[in-house]
Amino acid sequence: MKKTYNLSYSANGTKNLSLLGSVKDKANRYLQQRSIVQHLLRILLYSVLLFMALIYLLPLLVMVMNSLKDVEEIRNGSLLALPKDPSLAAWAKAWGSACTGSTCEGIAPFFINSFKIVLPAVAISTILGALNGYVLSMWRFKGSDLFFGLLLFGCFIPFQVVLIPMAMTLGWLGLASSASGLILVHVIYGMAFTTLFFRNYYVGLPRELISAAKIDGAGFFLIFWRIILPLSPPIIVVTVIWQFTQIWNDFLFGVVFSGADNLPVTVALNNLVNTSFGGKEYNVDMAAALLAALPTIVVYVFAGKYFVRGLSAGAVKGA
Amino acid sequence: MANQRRFTDMLADSMPKLVLAPSFLIVMVCIYGYILWTVALSFTKSRMLPQWKFVGFDQYNKLLNNDRWAVSSENLVVFGGLFIIICLVIGIGMAILLDQKIRQEGLLRTIYLYPMAISFIVTGTAWKWLLNPSMGIQKIVREWGFEDFTFDWLVNSEMVVFCLVIAAVWQSSGFVMALFLAGLRGVDSEMIKAAQLDGASMPTIYRRIILPTLKPVFFSAFVILSHIAIKSFDLVTALTGGGPGYSSDLPANFMYAHAFTRSQMGLGAASGVMMLGGVLAILIPYLYSELRGKKQ
Secondary structure, three states: OHHHHHHHHHHHHHHHHHHHHHHHHHHHHHHHHHHHHHHHHHHHHHHHHHHHHHHHHHHHHHHHHHHOOOHHHHHHOOOOOOOOOOOOHHHHHHHHOOOEOOEOOOOHHHHHHHHHHHHHHHHHHHHHHHHHHHHHHHOOOOOHHHHHHHHHHHOOOOHHHOHHHHHHHHHHHOOOEOHHHHHHHHHHHHHHHHHHHHHHHHHOOOOHHHHHHHHOOOOHHHHHHHHHHHHOHHHHHHHHHHHHHHHHOOOHHHHHHEOHHHOOHHHHHHHHHHOOOOOOOHHHHHHHHHHHHHHHHHHHHHHHHHHHHHHHHHHHHHO | OHHHHHHHHHHHHOHHHHHHHHHHHHHHHHHHHHHHHHHHHHOEOOOOOOOOOEOOOHHHHHHHOOHHHHHHHHHHHHHHHHHHHHHHHHHHHHHHHHOOOOOOHHHHHHHHHHHHHOOHHHHHHHHHHHHOOOOOHHHHHHHOOOOOOOOOHHHOOOOHHHHHHHHHHHHHHHHHHHHHHHHHHOOOHHHHHHHHHOOOOHHHHHHHHHHHHOHHHHHHHHHHHHHHHHOOOHHHHHHOOOOOOOOOOOHHHHHHHHHHHOOOHHHHHHHHHHHHHHHHHHHHHHHHHHHHHHHO
């Protein structure tokens, strides 16, 4: 009895094995074909991605290459040609002596103007956004959600609908054409975004975190300082990068609200490119454009991955 | 002592409201107050300075009969529509391609994303050279031997609005890609594995499972892109200057020109109000779903 059982078992076993073998063969052949197809798809995938990368890089490359040529070489040659005799002369001129409208001091002074506006505006709007977001997520009260809705709306209004009253208000406050006026404008209209970022991030934190602290008698600011702020770096990075690029790149508020001695670099660049006396110096224009773009590009190259990480950590989820 | 105690308690209780108060004031005055103010101005005959002589809907009549306004709002529809659709298509496509365990993903992502860091003034300046027929792409392709190649959209008043689309898509599609990539990374991988075990092919999985869960990202991207489109002012200024003639003007440029350089404050205010109307048409459904989502 036991023997037959064993026999049948082994017979079954070998049968299974041979069956398994032929399946394996088929599977192997199938897998081989598949891996060839997959290999080809992979190559296609990489070529599409590289092609797109080239398109995104092209304008930057053209600008860099031509900023290193002299005007004659640009006129007579191709935009895509490598510079024969690379020189930084155009960069020096763009920085220190090119004409931007009425003055001929290059874009250096405007570069500094932009920093003087951007740094305080980013700092103030970020702090304000963090505090607002903290209240709107952890200390809700009757009406706070309504306020959040009202504020959210502020992210999306076209600024054209507030420009005229803002210009008048700044005039009355004596801040027209001043750097502080421009900082104020950036803080006011940046606040909606910073609040949105912080609020959506804090909403994702467990509320037990602060209810325990509340029971222990910790106050509003102590909880913020000791518990919430140490958890905030990812969203602070997102907010600071966002605000820095928004305000550095702003043109509308700059052109409407700033005066001759605090024009931001975007307005100066536009003046430089459109200044029409003398021959057109394309190399200087390109160098100036690159200089104006440099701070935000540097921020993105070094901190871009934190930006994307922060976005996935919650800034988009609620938005 | 007891009084003082009660006072500090009260202060502690109302601390959240106190902290929020300045922002509340700012929002009510500088957003809602100013909007009402602009609406009021749009019903006056203000020119260089505000004059509170009300003229009813005169400015709006003038606006609707203004050819430059007609051109600029038509441009916004064409520019905005194409810009949003192309950005979404490229953004989603590249996010999916980048999500296939690509080597050097970080580097590629940085390359796609960097235009977002640049101001529209710089983008406009760069593309002005590339699209300029006598210097840029047309000249390069002709030098390659295609003598008849023509790409003169920048100086063609019928086509110039597409130049705005090209530059704006170049600048913003990487950001849309980043939004969707973040969304894709958040999709539950168990769900995908389960579908794979059931024998679903990758395209089906994307169409049926992954993309539907990205609906909120779609929505955010749509709202952000339409916001960029409506406020595109600097791109036009730098790339085309509104030209040839005023054929590439957008409403934002119309508003700026009339309110701040041509002393037509009433007309400028009316055009600003119309722009707000356009935004509201897109925004109200968004806010509605946002608030409803919160309740669920």
